[in-house]
Amino acid sequence: MSNEKAPDLEVPAFLKKCSEHLEIIERDDISQLRVIKTARDEKSINQAVAEGFFPLLKQVVPSSKIRSKYAVLQNPETGAIQVTGDLRARNREPGYETVIDFTFFYPHSFPSPFAAYLIPSDLKVGERVFLEDLIEDLVGSSWNQGDSYRLQSCQAIWNGKDFDIQHKPIQYDTMIG
């Protein structure tokens, strides 16, 4: 065994930069967070205003990064179809032919092209909250077949004017619930 002292490892610059932005979230604290509601139409926004909330309005803008796929298979004799979103199902059913091959699409729709986070009057700058229904179209996770799924809810920090979203996209392979 060598008695030489191991040289000090130099941390690459890009890793230093990443670590500056890494934020460890204590999962035990999640239940303590205030939940920020979202209103998605004129009536519910004005109702919240009447109840003392300030609506932080945002446009609902679909992201091209969020996409799911589908294909339609058909039995040419009976006309019956099967729809799938999974490449593994391509040749699963004997007697079925592909009539619409795998095609990506945007899988969500919303009641209005605008929405608002309902800000409580006592929300403090720097307060960590839970956004129950995210307005922004952010990728929450992705699957190795090319699909990318929308982030539905997440933690955020109020900066006095807007929320700083606290989320990093993950590779999608398991689901718990």
Added chain:
Amino acid sequence: MKFNPSTKKLFTDSNIFIKKLHCPRGVQWDELHAAGPQQRHCAFCEKNVVDIQGREDEAVLLLAQQDKHVCFKLDINDTNIQVINHNVE
């Protein structure tokens, strides 16, 4: 089984709704401690999460019917899972 990742709804192959897989705490399987065969314990809800990998549709449906608050762990790449992105209800 069929699983829609956008709605997080799980169905049998014959389109019978089993349950919606939603964890408000975003718990990850690797964070849980083993609690028996194909089960891990979740300390947040004080109950076990059942790994449904390799289980038959009917068995998973029965689990969901017996306990409407049951939690499942689903592997999207399981050979028994077909991903769908359309409404089958």
